Amino acid sequence: MGFGTISRSILVMGISLVIVVILWAWIGHIGPSFSAGTLTRQQAALRQHYGLPFRPVITNPTVLQTPPSLRNVSGNSANAANADNSTKAAVNNSTKAAAGTTSTGGTAVSIVPGASTLAAKAFSPNPVNVKVQNSITWTNKDNVAHTVTSGTGYSDPNKGKEFDSGLSSLLTPGKSFSHTFKTTGEIPYFCQIHPTMVGKVIVP
Ligand SMILES: [Cu+2]
Known part of the structure; x- marks a missing residue:
């Protein structure tokens, strides 16, 4: 075997290697981008x-860390319950719609940066006073999504009765939610994603 044969073998190996590298650089990305992007476009x-x-x-x-069964709590209860409950849900929704139209001139409450670990300091000001027939607008100034939900926590049977920004339309960063208070009272509220975030509305 002469040097010619050896050098030809090395040349063939070199060319094969170059082809593999070129193919890898050219179409090697198709695996992950197919599963993410192309499937989304095909589904759309x-x-x-x-x-x-x-x-x-x-x-x-x-949202992905929230179990699907908890993402639309009000919707689930309306589906599962009797006519009486679904009527309540409808009334609740119309109240929400009415609150949305009177968003101007309300009291502003911020969901502060880092709110998920700040317990009663997650909302500012807290507690917040608002006159009857006036509204509060909560604005999420944190960088993760939250909810504002009336009640003391998950196990509160009256959870979300007075107001609930909802798990199906989360208060993502920068988003606001308004509610008008029709009756006097002290209303505790919390975040359904981070239940240690608690606040109170006082309607004197
Ligand atoms: Cu939260």
Whole structure:
């Protein structure tokens, strides 16, 4: 075996290696990008083709960490319950809609940065006073999603009765939620994602 054969073998190996590297750089990324991007586009195209409603892809880690059964608590209770409860849900929704239209001139409450670990300091000011028939607008100034939900916590049977920004439409960073208070009282509230976040509304 002469040097010619050896050098040809080395050349063939070298060319093979170069081809593998070029293919890897050219189409090596298709695996992960196919599973993420292409499937999303295909699903969107099929939904449009069959006239199905648009469903946003959830990428918010906070939402993904919330069990699906807890993402739409008010909706679930309306589905599971009798006519009496669904009527209540309808009344509650119309109250929410009314509150949304009177968002101007209300009292402002911030969900402060880092709120999820700040317990009673998560909301500012806290407690907050508001006159009857006036509204409070909560604005999320943190960088993760929260809710403002009336009640003392998950186990409160009256949870969300007075107001609930909801798990299906989370208060993502920068988002606001308003509610008008029709009766006097002291209303405790909390965040459904971080139940240690607690506040109180006083309607004297
Ligand atoms: Cu929260």
